[in-house]
Amino acid sequence: MQTQLKEGQPACGAEFHKQMQTRHIVMLALGGVIGTGLFLTTGYTVNQAGPLGAVIAYIIGAVMVYLVMVCLGELAVQMPETGSFSSYATRYLGPGTGYTVAWLYWLTWAVAIGSEFTAAGILMVRWFPDTPVWSWSALFAIAVFVSNVVSVRLFAETEFWLSLIKVITVLTFIVIGGGAICGVFEVQQLQGVGLGNFTREGLFPTGFLPIAMTLLAVSFAFSGTELIGIAAGEAQDPQTSVPKAIRTTILRLALFFVGTIFVLATLLPREQAGLVESPFVVVFELIGIPYSADIMNFVIITALLSAANSGLYAASRMLWTLSDQGHMPKCYARLSQRGTPVNAIILSMAGALASLLSSVLAPDTVYLALVSISGLAVVVVWMSIAASQMAFRRQYIAGGGRVEDLHFRVRGYPWVPLGALLCCLLACVGIAFDPAQRIALYFGLPFIAWCYFVYWVTRKKREQRLGISAAVKGSAGAA
Numbered sequence: 305m306q307t308q309l310k311e312g313q314p315a316c317g318a319e320f321h322k323q324m325q326t327r328h329i330v331m332l333a334l335g336g337v338i339g340t341g342l343f344l345t346t347g348y349t350v351n352q353a354g355p356l357g358a359v360i361a362y363i364i365g366a367v368m369v370y371l372v373m374v375c376l377g378e379l380a381v382q383m384p385e386t387g388s389f390s391s392y393a394t395r396y397l398g399p400g401t402g403y404t405v406a407w408l409y410w411l412t413w414a415v416a417i418g419s420e421f422t423a424a425g426i427l428m429v430r431w432f433p434d435t436p437v438w439s440w441s442a443l444f445a446i447a448v449f450v451s452n453v454v455s456v457r458l459f460a461e462t463e464f465w466l467s468l469i470k471v472i473t474v475l476t477f478i479v480i481g482g483g484a485i486c487g488v489f490e491v492q493q494l495q496g497v498g499l500g501n502f503t504r505e506g507l508f509p510t511g512f513l514p515i516a517m518t519l520l521a522v523s524f525a526f527s528g529t530e531l532i533g534i535a536a537g538e539a540q541d542p543q544t545s546v547p548k549a550i551r552t553t554i555l556r557l558a559l560f561f562v563g564t565i566f567v568l569a570t571l572l573p574r575e576q577a578g579l580v581e582s583p584f585v586v587v588f589e590l591i592g593i594p595y596s597a598d599i600m601n602f603v604i605i606t607a608l609l610s611a612a613n614s615g616l617y618a619a620s621r622m623l624w625t626l627s628d629q630g631h632m633p634k635c636y637a638r639l640s641q642r643g644t645p646v647n648a649i650i651l652s653m654a655g656a657l658a659s660l661l662s663s664v665l666a667p668d669t670v671y672l673a674l675v676s677i678s679g680l681a682v683v684v685v686w687m688s689i690a691a692s693q694m695a696f697r698r699q700y701i702a703g704g705g706r707v708e709d710l711h712f713r714v715r716g717y718p719w720v721p722l723g724a725l726l727c728c729l730l731a732c733v734g735i736a737f738d739p740a741q742r743i744a745l746y747f748g749l750p751f752i753a754w755c756y757f758v759y760w761v762t763r764k765k766r767e768q769r770l771g772i773s774a775a776v777k778g779s780a781g782a783a
Contacts, residue, residue: 320386320538321456321643326545328460329535332617333528333553335467335610338474338560341525343584343604346568349521350577353514355502355569361515362565364727365522366558369529371724372686374714375693376533377550381712382696384546386537387625389530393688394629396695399763403631404755405688408681410622412527413615414652415678418660420612421445424605431601441660444609445653452616452649455642456538459617466610473584473603474560481567481587489591491571501570509574516734520679520741523731525561527682529553530689531614534621538643547712612656619652620645631762673747680735680748683728690724 324332350358376389385391390409394402425440432440451462483489485499508515532549536542568583571590577583582604588596624645627636636648662670697707697717707713714720735741 319643320639322538322540324456324460324535324539324545326548328464329532329539329545329549330552330556331464331467331471332460332535332614333532333549334471334556335463335528335614337526337528337557338467338470339528339607339611341521341527342474342561342564343582343600343607345521345525346565347572347577347583349518349565350569350572350583351574352510353518354505354507354509354574356507357510357512357515358518358565358569359562361518361522362561364515364519364730365526366554366562368523368686368724368727368731369526369557370554371720371727372689373529373532373550373554375690375721375724376530377547377712378693378710378714379689379696380533380536381543381546382710384536384539384542386534386621387628388533388536388621389685389689389692390622390625391629392692392696396692396699397688399629400756400759401688402629403626403759404752405685406622406626406631407755408677408752409685410619410626410652410655411674412678412681412685413619413622414655415659415674417448417612417615417619417653417656418658418663420608420615421448421656422660422663424608424612427601427605427608431598444612445657448609448612448616449649449653451613452620453640453644453646455644459613463610463613463617466606466613469603469606470610471556471560473600474564477584477587478560478563478567480591480593481571482563484587484591485567485570491590499570501573505574513734513737516730517738517741518734519727519731520683520735520744523683523686523728524679526557528611528614529557530685531618533689534618537621543711550712616649616652616656619655620648623648623651631759672743676744676747677751679741680732680744683731684748684752687725687728690721690728694718694721 346358349361352358353361379392380388383392387394387406390402390406392402393405421441421444422437424444425437428440429435429437451459480489484491532546532553536546539545568577568587571587572583582600585596585600588600593599623632623636626632627634627648636645636651638645638647640646659671659674662674693714694717697714700710701707707717732745735744
């Protein structure tokens with residue numbers, strides 16, 4: 305098991321099985337990123353920021369991901385731990401920060417998993433209108449649970465093939481869309497767009513501020529790349545596979561997202577882009593691809609299941625970390641003979657189902673708060689990664705370490721982590737000007753403060769309990 309900072313708690317004796325290969329880690333990161341944020345909500349970005357503004361927003365997002373991921377790479381290669389950025393924050397920024405980051409990240413995925421099952425069930429009803437949504441949601445939940453609980457190898461293989469479907473779809477879309485832009489394919493019922501779509505209403509028809517306002521949505525669309533750090537603790541050869549996975553993933557994400565948004569911004573009028581259910585379906589239908597809606601229905605279902613699959617993996621590892629650090633009962637740090645944290649997986653699934661239930665019973669209160677917090681959490685986690693890398697590098701050099709000896713190092717330090725922090729802050733500032741997204745700050749900041757408060761209270765209680773225990777043992781020894 306990986307070395308982590310403890311607070312007087314003994315570590316469990318079981319170990320994670322290191323069964324993930326480079327291809328698994330790459331597809332895990334891609335699978336966590338390529339989802340409904342790309343297939344469904346990219347039209348919103350085009351509508352809000354304009355064609356050119358949307359491309360710029362996604363380029364900024366790609367740069368932000370690159371800066372954060374190289375910071376994570378230096379940490380993950382040097383210290384491949386299942387707790388990943390939560391453990392690094394605990395060690396280099398303080399245990400309270402590590403505790404808060406873990407809960408923020410767990411909540412992000414717990415909220416997402418529940419909504420993925422519901423959405424997948426709704427999409428299945430398109431083909432089977434006489435079946436209830438809950439039956440499909442339950443079936444998908446069981447399948448994802450089995451994928452995670454049996455073994456990390458089964459999880460990795462399942463995620464690999466689910467992600468491959470999405471990657472092929474995105475590549476096909478970019479190639480066909482590029483062909484339509486160049487005149488290779490005839491575009492039906494579409495006039496007044498093309499490359500001229502970028503200047504039809506002026507370069508920035510909605511102004512510059514919407515670019516910053518959409519950065520939170522763009523950041524959320526890119527979330528999932530940090531799964532590389534979590535998977536490093538279960539990788540066969542993290543010093544080789546993690547750097548390769550980071551370079552490969554960042555390059556592909558930049559191509560997929562920027563290429564996709566360029567095609568959409570070129571072929572869809574801005575004023576229509578935010579109204580369509582799926583911009584992918586619209587573009588395929590305009591080009592004349594048969595059964596476009598059914599094809600994308602299938603792809604989006606696989607995207608939802610892939611996101612739920614990788615989300616349950618990430619959420620359970622965060623609970624394992626909290627338990628391993630002494631913040632939760634030790635039962636959640638126990639591993640099965642196959643090396644999976646079964647209790648942590650069960651509790652994470654229960655959290656996802658509770659989130660799903662809140663979306664039905666309290667959509668305008670509890671669920672709204674959960675979604676708002678999870679939207680901000682991704683940016684906060686990324687900020688913690690950049691800050692942890694800076695603190696690690698200072699401590700490493702102060703301890704006599706040489707930068708040249710690092711197996712993977714951030715080049716351009718300290719400007720790279722500073723740039724990551726600046727981009728993340730820009731996303732936070734941008735949403736403050738958007739009334740629709742500002743609620744993320746209203747709920748997110750108090751939740752962060754609450755996590756620090758809970759950590760401080762529970763830490764005091766643990767210290768008192770340990771002090772009493774030590775005093776009792778001392779008295780018994782004296783007697």
